[in-house]
Amino acid sequence: MNFDLSDEQRLLQETVGQFMENECPAPVLRQIFEGETGFEPTLWKGMVELGLAGLHLPDEYGGAGLEMIDLALVAEALGTAGAPGPFLGHSLASLAILLGGSDEQKRAWLPRLATGDAIGSVALAEVGGLWQPEEWTLAAGDRLSGTKLHVPQASLAEVIVVGVAGGDLVLVERAGDGIEVRPIDGVDRSRRLDELVFQGASFDPLPHGRAAAPRVRDAGLVLLAADAFAAGDRLVQMCVEYAKTREQFGVTIGHFQALKHQLADLAVESEPSRALYWYAAHAFDHIPDEAPRAAALAKSHICERSMQIARAAVEAHGGIGFTWECDVQIWFKRAMFDRAFLGTPTVHRERVAQLAGW
Amino acid sequence: MNFDLSDEQRLLQETVGQFMENECPAPVLRQIFEGETGFEPTLWKGMVELGLAGLHLPDEYGGAGLEMIDLALVAEALGTAGAPGPFLGHSLASLAILLGGSDEQKRAWLPRLATGDAIGSVALAEVGGLWQPEEWTLAAGDRLSGTKLHVPQASLAEVIVVGVAGGDLVLVERAGDGIEVRPIDGVDRSRRLDELVFQGASFDPLPHGRAAAPRVRDAGLVLLAADAFAAGDRLVQMCVEYAKTREQFGVTIGHFQALKHQLADLAVESEPSRALYWYAAHAFDHIPDEAPRAAALAKSHICERSMQIARAAVEAHGGIGFTWECDVQIWFKRAMFDRAFLGTPTVHRERVAQLAGW
C-alpha cells in the first residue's frame, strides 16, 4: 500500500511550480490575463522545453511516457500558478490521437505535438451544454457542417480533435477550408475559448475514435479536477495570508475566532479532496473498472468545493476581494472554468449515480 | 395595511403563556413527558376553561368564534410551553365537523367538544407516509376495515374524524366495536400517537367531508407551523441564555465571536419565519386562493428551519444539550413531530411547486 507521491513526482511538481514562479509571476500573469490573446509564446515554449507538451506520450513519439497521475500533478502545479495557455486542450488532443488514431496519424501528429511544434485542441461541447460523447450530434458525413462551442484556444491550434455524432472523434486542421473560429467572451481570461463553425469542412476520422472518446472525456475530468483543486488550495492560502497581515481593532484579523473557523472550514473543504483527484488519476491507468466513476466523482466534488471556496475567499478578503486588482478573481474565474467545462457538477453527480447502478 | 397582532391577540397569547407557566412549568412538563399517558387531565381542564377547546367554533356551539390566526397564536403559545395533550387533534376534529358535518352532527358534537366534555382527534396518515386527502385509501363501504397511523392521543378521544378513500371524511366513536387503539412509540412524548385498527367498524359520514378535508389539512399545516416556530424560537432563547451564563476560559461563552455569530444566524433562521405562519393563518380565513399554498410554504419552511435550529441548539449547549435532563431534547422532539406530521417539508415543497403551476 503506497498512496503518496514518489520523489520523482514531487520533483516534477516542484520543477513546474518553480518554473512558473520564475517565468509567470503575478504581474506577468496579469498582463497575459488582461491581454488580447491570453497566450504568451515564450512561456509556452518554456513549458514545452520542460516536456509538459508530451508528458503522457510514449517515448517513440518524443514523449516522456508518464502516466495520468503525473499529468494531473502537472495540471495542479499549473493551476496553482494560474498558468495561461493551451495545456488542457493540447493534452487532450494528443491523448485522443494516441488512443484513437491510426499509426499514420500518430506518426504524423504526436511527435510534433510532443515537441510543441504544433498545438492541439479539442472541440467537444455543443449548444445546450452537451459535452458527453453520447450527446454529440455534429454529423460527420463526407464533410463537417455545424457548430462546436468552448474550444480551448482554438485560434492557436493547428490540429483539433472534434467530437461527432455517435460518440466518435475526427481530426480537422484549423487552417482548412470551411472552418471559422469565433472567439467566445469567456470568464477565464487565462484559458480563452473559441466557437468553431464548420461549413463543409473536410476531416480525417480517428479509426478508434469511438473507444477513445470516453477515455478522453475521463482524462479531461481528471485534469479539470486537479486544476480546480489547485484553485481552491491557492485561494485558501491567499485567505490565510491575508488574515495574518490585515489588521482590525488593533490585531490581525486572524485573531478573530469567527474568521479563523471560517478559514479552518475552507481548509477542510479543500485538502482532503486532493486524494480524490490522485485516486481518479491513478485509477485512469490502473483500475479501469473504477476509472470513469472516479473521474466523475473527483470532477463534480472538487469543482463544487472550489467554487464554494472561491466565494468564501472573496468575503474573507473584505471589499478588496471583489476588485479586479485583487488576485482572488483570477482563481475564482479559473474555478468557474473548471466547474463548467466538460459538464457541471450536477451532470457528473448524476453520472456517478448511474455508473453505480443506483 | 396592518400586519401586526391586535391588543386582544397579544393578550390572548400572554394569557395562554402565563397559564402554562403557572400550571405547566418545566418540572411538571417533565413528569408528563416521562409519564405513562402524556396527558394531565387537570391541565387540559384548565386549558378548556380558558376556552382553548373551542376557540375557532361559532358562539352558537359554545365556541369563541375566533379565526385561524387566533388559533395559530395559541398554538405558538402552547408550543413555547411544550404543552402536552390533545390540542392539535382536538382542534382539527372540531374544525372538520364544523366544515364537513351536518347540522345534526354539529349540534351533537361541537358543543361537547367546545366545552372539552368530549375530546376529539383525527386519523389521517396511512402506511407509507400517505397523509394527503388525495392519497387516502381506507375504503368506507358500509363498514370500515383497515389501519390509520399516527392518530394524536386517540386513546383519550371520544370521537375521531377519519380520512377515507376519495379524500372524504367520516366520524367514528372510539368506544365503538371493531376499533382497536394501539399505542405508537413516538418520539414526542408530549403529544402521544396511536395506531387505529378498524375491523368492520361502523362510521358516520360527514356530508361535506370531501370539501372539508383539504381545509382541515391546511389548518393542520398552519398549526404545526406555529408550533414549530415556537420550538425554534424557544430553542434559540435557551441557547442565548446558556451563552450568557456558561463560562469558559474565564468569560461567558457568549463572548466568543464564533458562537455569537452562530446564535445570530440561528435567530435569523427563526424570527423572520414568524410572519410566514401569520400570513398563512390570515390567508386561511381571508385569502382563500392563496391559503393552501401559504400553508404548505409555512409548514415546509418553518419545520425545516426549526429542525436545523434544534440540531444547532444541541451543539450550542455542548455535551449537556445531548442529555435527557437538558430541556433541549423536549423541543428538539416537538420539532421532529411538527416536521413529519401531515407530511415532511419535502412533500410540501413539492406541493408549493405544483400549486404555483411550476
Added chain:
Amino acid sequence: MDLSYGKEYEEFREEVHAFLAEHWPPQGGEADLPREEGKARFRKRAVAAGYLARSIPRQYGGSEQPPDEIRASIIRDEFSKARAPGDVRGIGTMMLVPTLLEKGESWQKDQFVSPTVNGEITWCQGYSEPGSGSDLASLKTRAELQGDEWVINGQKIWTTNAINADYMFCLARTEPEASKHAGISYLLVPMKQPGVEVQPLRQMTGGSDFNQVFLTDARTPKNWIVGKRGEGWLVSRATLKHERNSIGATAQSTAVLAGLVALAKSSKRGGRSAIEDPEIRQRLAALEGYVRAHEYSGYRQLTRNSRGQDPGILQMMNKLVSTNIGQEAAKLAFDLIDSDGLLDPIATRQMGQIPDASRGWINLYMYSLGIAVAGGTGNIQRNVIGERGLGLPRDAYAQGKAAK
C-alpha cells in the same frame, strides 16, 4: 390583521393618481419646456402637494409631512407607474440630509438641504479606507486646521458616484492625540478642487461602480464640520443606520425569485425543462420560503414603523436576510445556466435590475458577494444581531482589550 391598505389609503392613492394625471407629463405650454425645467416645476408642485421630500421641513424645501410609510410606499408606487420624477435618490438625500437635519447647524441646513433634495447638488460618502473597512476606529485620513481651513490628506475607497459628486461628506482624524473613535470629525468637502483625485475602482465583473478618492492637501472651510470636533463617529452612526434599512428592502428578493422561476422554465436539465426537475423544484420552493418570510416580515416592520413602534431585532436582520437570499438565488441561477457559466459576466448591472440572460446572472453571481461587502460584511451584521439584538456581551477585541 388587514393586508389591504384600507379605505383612507385607497382614497389617498386615487388622490395621488389624479395629481399625476394632471401634472405629469407636463401639460399644455409646459410640455414644450426643456426636460429639466419641466421636471423642476413638477417637483415643486409635488412637494407643495406633500408627495415629495416628506421628511424635510418646509423651511428647507420639503413638504414636512408626518411620517407615514404606507403613504410613502403608495406615492412610490404611483409615481413609478406614471414614470414621474420622484424624490431624488442617492446618498445625499438618503444619508447626508437626515444627518444634517439631526446634527447640522442651521446655516448648513440652509445651504445644503434644499439643493440636495432638489437634485441641484450631489454627494459622495467618504467613510471606508483601504486600511479600515468595518473598523472606523482605525481611520487614517487626517484633517489639520490651517488658519480657517481644514487641510485634508488621505485616501478613501468604495466611493460610489465620486466622479459626478459636487461634495463629499467624510470622516477624518482631526485630533491625532485622541485615540480610536474619539479623534474623528465629520467634514463636508468640495470635490471639484485640485487636492481631490478620483480613480475608478474596477470590480471582478470588469465594471467600475466604485472609486478611490485621493485627498492631497484638499481644503474645506473651518465651519464645514458637522457636530463638534471629535464627534464625527457619533454623527456618522445615524447615517449608517439609514443605510442598513435601505439595503434591507425586500422588493429585490421577491423580484429575484420571479426571475429565477422564469429562468428555470426556460432552462433545460437532463433533457427536460429545469422547472420539472425535482431538485430544482425543491430548491425554488425552499428559496421562496425565505423570500416570503422576508417579504411578510417587511409588512410587520412597515406596520410597526408606521405606528412609530420599534420593529426590534427584525430590523437588524434585513441586511443579512437579503444577502443570504441573494447568495442562494445566485447559486441556483448559476446551476441553472449550466455551461453558460463559462461566459464573462456583463460588466455592470443597474442596482436592483433582475438579469434576463446568462451573463447577467453571472454578474449577479459575483455581485451577490459584493453586496455582502457593501454595507458592512455579514460578520458585522452578526455582531449587531448578537450584541444589540440578543444581548450577548461585546467582543473583547471591539472593546480594544486584546490590543492593550
Added chain:
Amino acid sequence: MDLSYGKEYEEFREEVHAFLAEHWPPQGGEADLPREEGKARFRKRAVAAGYLARSIPRQYGGSEQPPDEIRASIIRDEFSKARAPGDVRGIGTMMLVPTLLEKGESWQKDQFVSPTVNGEITWCQGYSEPGSGSDLASLKTRAELQGDEWVINGQKIWTTNAINADYMFCLARTEPEASKHAGISYLLVPMKQPGVEVQPLRQMTGGSDFNQVFLTDARTPKNWIVGKRGEGWLVSRATLKHERNSIGATAQSTAVLAGLVALAKSSKRGGRSAIEDPEIRQRLAALEGYVRAHEYSGYRQLTRNSRGQDPGILQMMNKLVSTNIGQEAAKLAFDLIDSDGLLDPIATRQMGQIPDASRGWINLYMYSLGIAVAGGTGNIQRNVIGERGLGLPRDAYAQGKAAK
C-alpha cells in the same frame, strides 16, 4: 502509487491467515475449555506471534513490534474475519497505556500495563467536568495530600464504562494556588471504593452510554500519580492526541454511505423508489464525494504514518470531516425515512453499527450531534486546524488575555 498491499504484505496476510486457521477457534482439547480461558490462551499465542499488543514492550506483556500500520490493519482484517479475539479495545489500552509507557514510572508500567493489555483490568477516563468541557484549565476537582494518600473531591462527566471500570485515570487540581493548567495532576484512582459514586447519564435517545462520577473523599495512594505534581495537563495531551486519530477513522463513513444507499433503495418518495429521485441521487453522490475524499485521505495518512512521516494538517481534520459526513448522512437518512421521523429512536446503538431500520437511523440522527461533542466540539477542532494547521494566531481568550 500502488493501492495493493504488495507481495511482502500479501505473504504476511497469508501467514496471519494460517495462524488463525490453526489456533482459532481453539482446537482439540482446548476446544472444551471455558470460553474466557480459551481466549486467554489464544491471546498469549497471538502476542507471542507478534500479532497483538504490537506497540507494547515485551517486558509488559506485549510483542514489541516495529510500528507498521499496514500489518496492523491486515491483522485487524483477518482477526475480525475469523471472529478471533483481537487487541483488547477500550480507553485503557487506547489512552492510558500509551500515556503510562511515555510518562509513567517503571513500577506503574509493571503493575498496570500488562493486565490492561490482557483485559484483566479496565479503566475509565476522568477529564470532563460539568463546569469544563473543552476547557481543562477550569477544572474543579480537587485532590489533597493527606499522609500518603490523595483525598479527591469533585465531579466528572461523560465517563464511559465507569460502571464496570476497576480504575479511573483522571485530572485533579492538586496545587490550588497555582493558576490554570499549572495546578493540575494526573492521578490513577480505584473505582471500587466508598468515595466513588457512579450515576448513569441518560441521552436524549433514552439510552445511557455515559456516566457522571461523584468523588467524595475518594482515596488513592500518594505515588499513583503519573508525571510530576502540576504536570497533569501536559501528561494528558499525549492521550488526547490518540483520541483524535482513533475517532477520525474513515471506515465508519464508508459504512454509513453504504447503509444510506440501501435505505434509499428501500424507501419510497413521490410514489417511486427514493433512489430514482434526482434530488436524492444528487445528495448521495455529493455525500460520496466527501466520503471517498476522506477514505483516500486515510490512505495518504496510512502511507505517511507507516513511513514515520508526518501526515500534517490532514490528520487534524479527520475528526471534523467524520463529524461533517456523519451529520450530512444523518440528515439524508432522516429525509429518507419520511414519516417514520415521528418514531422514538432506539435507545442505544453499538458504536459504529450501521442502522438497518428507521428507529436506528433516528438514533444516528441524534448521535451525529452527540459525536460532535464526544472528542471536543467542532469549534475546538477548528481552533486546532486554524492555529496549528494554518498558523493563525491563538485566540486572545485562550491566552487568558480577556480574563485579565
